[in-house]
Each structure stands twice: as structure tokens, then as C-alpha cells.
Amino acid sequence: MAGATIDHMVAVTILIAALLLTMGIYNQMFASAVAYEGNRKVAMKAVDIINTACLSPGNPEDWGEKNASLLGFGLQDPQVGGYALSPYSLMRLRTSSNDSQLVEYPPDSGLFYNNISANYGHDILSPVGDCLNYTAAAKMLGINGTYGFRLDIVPTLDVNVSQVLGYGHLVLNVEVHGSGLPLSGAALNYYLFHINKTAGSDYPSITRYPTNPPGVAHTNPSGSVDIHFSNVTDDDPSYSFTVYVSLGGVTGVGYYTHNTIDSESQYIIPLIQDFDDGKIIIAHNWDGVTPAVTYNATFFVLTSDFQLHPIQIDNSTGLLGAENPYNTTQVRAYEVGLLVISYLTPEDDMGSVILPWGIGTLGVPTSFGGDPTGYSFVATELRQVSIDDISYQVKVSAWSLSG
């Protein structure tokens, strides 16, 4: 009898141990499958979002060029189609994730501008009221409250420009890198906007070197090249330099600006007033410290073969200060290009700012959406696109908000 009981006890113990072991393994399998399914859903949502963003122009399809309200989200360029994004729609994204990142101008006026910034002096400042915010975009995508997303749009090529000293004239070094490797043999089309003071004139002048066609160079095996401007001395010149790079169908942009003004303060601030009409406010810094400056502005239209053609604009010159804090001008709303504004202080110091009209004209990177930090699984999708014929990569990150 005792033997049978022990036999039972041993059998039950072994059985329970086996059950626990198998249940644990099954449990892990189920947990993995559930996690996989959840993550797969997020990954599919990332595909949905990037397809909608890249392959749909939105509704209305030219919403980036109009003041009309947006009914459906999409960033495709309707005039090109395929994987081409609209340079105008991208300018209307509210990229600032919180109000502290907005630019208030004039100070304490309550008028805020979204800042898509390449770097100092190369900003796209758009009225916040005309920009599409993240929540509205999420609602249009039908994912508000269920999924979060973020769009990162960055140029494919990394083009760095730096000044090389010691030649007695201006020499600029251009370095081109692709995805982790230098790009040799790339063709460069470049322009130098030399800012100068013309004798007998109160306004600074903008001299373009060369005029047209643009200067041409090629990168060496290490992906860099020195470009010499023998007619510009390197004695603290003021200039802006823009270079368009292309090789085998991939294209990029680089730029560099040097001012003779030491101050960190940007004396002139171009603000977009109206997307539909291409109205731009050329404003003085208005900080109460910066002196009045004269300016000279020119709009250059960027053609498909990367040439810049100057276009006459209203109020192309003027004096801005406390008495006359801003002027209004107008660019061609439906043609991408660069608004180059040079300015001159009473002490004959010079500087320049550039407003890229169209994201691609200066290769401006931009990000739009929420912050994925802290979420356990974030799916990403990558696409190659073109904006104004400049190669970009679009990365979409998506995550589930339900945990």
C-alpha cells in the first residue's frame, strides 16, 4: 500500500514538473507570438504612413502652395509624381514640437513663426497659423491616439564647405560624403555670392561668381576639391557660397556663409508672410541694440539643371531700423529658389542671410512628428525621394501608443 502511495506521489510530482515546464515554454511562445503580432502591426503602420506621406499629395493636392485648409495629409509633389516630395508642402509643416522652439517676431508681439533651420542665417520662418501640426496630421492619417509617428527628411549626400586660409585669395574646400563613404568624381555646380560695398552707394552689392553658367569642378578620389576665387581676397570677405553636387543620378547641396560682422546677432530676418502670393517680410532684428542697416535682396530661381537666375523683386533695397523695422517683398511663389539678402552696417560691416524658397534649394533637413523616446518598440521605414531634384531620404518612425 505504502509502495503504491509513493509511486503515486512520485508520478504526480514528475507530472506537475513536466506540466510546469511545458506550460512555461508554451507561455513564452505565446508571448513571443503576441509581441510579434503587435510589433508587426506597428511595422505595417509605418509602411502605411510612409506610403501616404510620399505617394500622396494630400487634399487639396497643391495645399503647400495655397492658403487653403488641408483635408488630407500627403507630401508628394503633384507636378512630378512618384517618389518626389513637394518643396512647398514641407515648408508648411510645424516642425517645432513645443512652443519654446518657435520664433516670436517682433519680440513680445504674440506673432510666432515655425523655424525650419539649416543653420545660422539659413532659416525658413513660416507663420505658425499656416503650418500643419502633428496632431492634425495624425488625425488625417487616422492614427490619433493609437499610433505615434515621426518623419525625418534628410539629404542623401552630406556636403561640407569650409574656407581654406593662406592662399591670399578666397579658397573653399568642398567635401562630399554619401552613406559613410566619400564620393569621388562628383560633378559640382557652384556659385559665390560676394557681398561688397559699392563706392557711392548706401547699399551693399551682391556679385555672383560666376554669373551663368555656374562654376564647374569635380571631387578627387577622397571626395573633396578646393575651389579658388582669385578675384576675391581672403581678407575677411563677406560671402555666401552654394554648391550643387551630382553623380550617377544622386544629387546634393552644400552652402557656406561668412560675414564680416562678429556679432552672433542676425541683423536681418526674412519671414514668410503668405505662401499663396510668395510674400516675404524682410525685417530688422528689432532687439533694441542692433543698429539700422541697409540691405540689398535678390531672388534667384533655381532651374532643373542647377543654374540660378536672378529675378527682380519689389523693395529690393532699403534701410531697416527702429524707424522702419521691415519691408515687404514678393518672390515667384511657384518657382523654387534662393532669396539672398545682404546687409551693411553704418560701420561698413557686412553680412548676408538666405531664405531657401523650397526645402531642397539649400538641402535643408527637417523633422516632423512626435518623440519616440521611451516606447518599447519603434518601427522604421526608409525611402529615397527627390525634392527640387535634390536626393533625400525619408525615414518614418512609428510606435504604438497603447503600450
Next chain:
Amino acid sequence: MRTVEVLFVIIILLGALLMAIQFAVLPSPQQAFGTNLRELSKSTVETLDGKGILTETVFKNSSDPAWGDLQKALSASLPPNVVYNLSVYDISTSSGGVINYHLANSISDASFGVDSEAASLLATSPNVTFTITPEKVGEKTGENNTLYILNCNDANGWWIVGYSAQTLALDLHNLLSPYFQTTVLVNSTYELGLLLDGTLLTGGDGETVENAVVINTFGESVPIPSGYYTTVGYDPDATYKYAKYSWYLGQITNQYNWTWVSIVGYPFYYVTNTAYFENDHNGWGIYGMKQVNQAGVNAFLQGLSNQSYTYNATGITGRPGVVDLSSEALDLCNYYGVYPAPYQTSDRALHSSILSTHNLVATEIFDRALPPNEDYIPAATYKHTGGGALTAIGLTRTPDIRVSVLALLMYYRPAVYKSEFGASCTSRLVTLQLGQQGGT
């Protein structure tokens, strides 16, 4: 004994577990969490070909430096953990109609693991030219219609703002002469007089007065030869005294089975001859022409329909406004490769009542406007059942001659024979295969 039974149970449990593990295979990490390589491949190929550089490269010899540039561009575009293989296949068609793909060239940066995705692009050689061979108008019926384009050097145009009749004549010649056996420019009102009398102008092979198409490039004014036609075409009792000339034109159109084309505005609104009307102007300061008003088109329709001449200056046109090309006309735009703007403004549209009063059948190229303008025909070719036709483009100035060309092609419907798209060695298939490194 119980222990043995439990052991059996455990074996069953473990067996079930093993079977479950065997069948419940989770996907590989790349499949579960990797980026969609097929879409990435597609977007890469599309953007590289954005300016046609990829297409240009894949037709080059494999030793051409452009292949090296393409390889660098691919390496620069794709993330470092993505490997690629770009293969180009030549497409050819054998005599039996079988399509063959031969590998022409291939570039890659590493070997793939188990998983990879690919996208493809069909590239057409930039050196290929596609030819079209139009059928000649009247070729099927043996009529071999001749195209006459009025290019008179002694006449003035009206409502052809920005153009001269001579430049329009040249453009029309370029657009339409491939569709006609013979094209003749009528260079003076004297030559027009000869033509109206039934005389061949060139005497060359193929020119026939019967069944011809006569295009008036002078807009609302019509050249008039001095002499006989300024005499018989003159009605001393009428307000607009040269309306009767239009009646003669209608008669001749009917007699020779012509198609008379008015390219813009009111048809036959003025007569023009810079020598004969040297001191007369049209009321707007253009000398060399006299106004006929709407008596002109009424008289022409009377002549076209073999009715006797009765002076009638009653207006028969309306202003339906913006009108759209019909779906049939849009199809023909694609067929013939003629693309006028699909929306046009019509303010000289003829009233549809002329169809019944003059026994006409209209081939319309625009959809009619909405009520109350649905009875006006913006542009059409009106064929008289007894012979002859009038193509009247009742659009506003400035004339778009492509509308007239489309109206004529829609009326005559010549076939267009195009070269085959899949001709040998003109197409190549480009496939870009992508894989992720570090996977299984």
C-alpha cells in the same frame, strides 16, 4: 506502474511541445523588424532615374565610366547595412514572338544572405525614335483629298491676334500635311480666284480640287479675289454688301464637296483684299477689309445647302463660355498626339437650329454648355447631306490652331500606324535587388 503511465504522459506532452515548436516558427528578425526592402528598392531606382541618368547608363557599354558613377551613387544612397545587386537585362523578341531576357550587365557590392527583395524598372533607350505613319485622308475611298491653306499675301487677318496668317499657315502645314496626299499654299487672292474657278494651282500629281479641304487662316476675315467675285459677290441692296460672296463660297464648297475651315471667331465676318479695299477698314482701324457681319455665315450656309441667296444678317451665334473637350476628343488627342487645352472659351458658337434649317450633321468636339446655353455648338464640322462641309471653331481669340487640327482629324479619322514599342534592343529591364547584411 503509475510512474510508467506518467512517463507516457510526459512523452506525449514533450512530443506535443516539440511539434508546436516545429510548426510555430516565428519569422526571422529581418522579416519582422526590417525595412520594406522592395519599396526601398523601388524608390531608389525611381529617384536615380529622376533625370533619366539611370536609363542613359544602362544602355552604355559595360566598360563605360558611367557604370562606376552608378555604383557610387547606389553605395552613397543606400544605408551601410543594405547590400545590392543591380542587373540589367536586354529584352529581345525572337521570330516566334517569344520574349527573351539576356543579362547585359550587373553590379553589386556583396553577396546576399537568405532574404532579399527586388524591384524593377523597364528602361527605353534614349536613342530610340518612334515613328508614326499616318494614313492619308481619302486614301481608303480613293478621293485623295488635297489640303489648301490660304496664305494670301494681299489680305489681312482679324482675331488672329499675335499671329500672322502666314505663320499660322506654316504651322498648319507642319501639323496637317502628313495626313494629306498633297498640300498646297494659296499665296494670293488671285490664286484663290483660280481655285474657286476649279483650276489646279500646281498642276502636280495628286492635286485635285474636288473633295479638298480649304483652311482659312485669316480668322474672321475671308480673302476675296478682285474682279469676278467682287462683282458677283456684291449686293447693292444689302447693308453689308459683300455677304453674297460668302454665298458663292458656300455654293462652291457644296459643288466640289470641300470642307471649309474657319479657325476662330465668327466665320465670314469680313472680306479682305488689301488692294481692292485699300481705303476701307473693318470698323476697328484695320484697312484692306470690309465688314459682312453675320450675314456672311448665313449666306454661306444658304450656298452650302443649295438654297437661293437671301440677304439675312440675323445673329445665329451665342456665348456659352467655358466648354470642355468631349471624352471622344480627348481620346483622339492621345491618338494623334495633338494636345490643345481641354478647356476653351467659346463666344462665337453657332446655334444648333442651323442643323435642321440647312440639313447639316455636326461632328462636335466640345461638350455642350449647361442650360441656358445647351443649344449652342462651340466647335464642329457641319456636313451638308448633299455635299460639302464647314468646320467652324467658335472660340474666342487668340486662335489655337490645334483645335482646328483636332476638329479635322476627328471628322476624317485617318488611321495612324505607329512603330512597335518592343523593337529589339530598345528596351532593357533593370532590377535592383536589396538584402540586409548580418542576417541569416
